[in-house]
Amino acid sequence: MPALAETIGQNLSNYEPVEKSQRQEISLPSPNREPGYNVFLRCPLPPIWQTTPDSLRQYYQNNLVPQTRLFNPQAIIPSGGNTTIVRSLSSSASSGGSSTSTTLAISSTSVKTSAILAGSKFSGSFTLSKAFELLSVSATSPCRIQLYGTSLAQLADASRPLDVSPPAGTSQNIICDVVLDTAPLLWSFQNREGANADNPVSSTIYLTVTNLDAITDVVTLTFSYIPIVS
Secondary structure (H helix, E strand, C coil): CCCHHHHHCCCCCCCCCCCCCCCCCCCCCCCCCCCCCCCCCCCCCCCCCCCCHHHHCCEECCCCEECCCCCCCCCCCCCCCCEEEEEEECCCCECCCCCCCCCCCCEEEEEEEEEECCCCEEEEEEECCCEEEEEEEEECCCEEEEEECCHHHHHHCCCCCCCCCCCCCCCCCEEEEEEECCCCCEEECCCCEEECCCCCCCCEEEEEEEECCCCCEEEEEEEEEEEEEC
């Protein structure tokens, strides 16, 4: 076989072989764009009690930025002021009878429990709205407040201790779980929608109140909310 110089007819005395090409590698941009789509995302809120594997899946950048955010309907306050609906509960059902407004106006409802022994629970239901956005809840004495969309969810969650989050992927229809034990006994919600999940859908919301006081209390709760569906 003839030499390379003879084949191409050139003087190659000034050329040196190289081990590998010195051509600059071009890297393509990554197709990954955070936050992207999260198949595990169920609720775009930070963990309320403690960090769990379920809550960590919902964030990126060191668990600081939620994958999605909710859009809040704008609150339209009528010129006549807020509407107030007051009800009294038994441990089994609401005395009922009143209905809520379907306009996006801020409303309030007061719920009064029966006497609860220190450390004991009250379980019942009251009429609020088929779908709503909670704005705040206040109480007349220290307590834990749990709202549910169905009585089955209320029963299934009855044994969960204080300050323990629901196990990942096992609980649903828990609207909120709030502990009011420090004055002022008031909690303001952000992005907290709730709805009845019975079939057929009704305006019933299921409530559990735990007395965290050292004495027997009759607890009065006041909810501020926006009715979305009457």
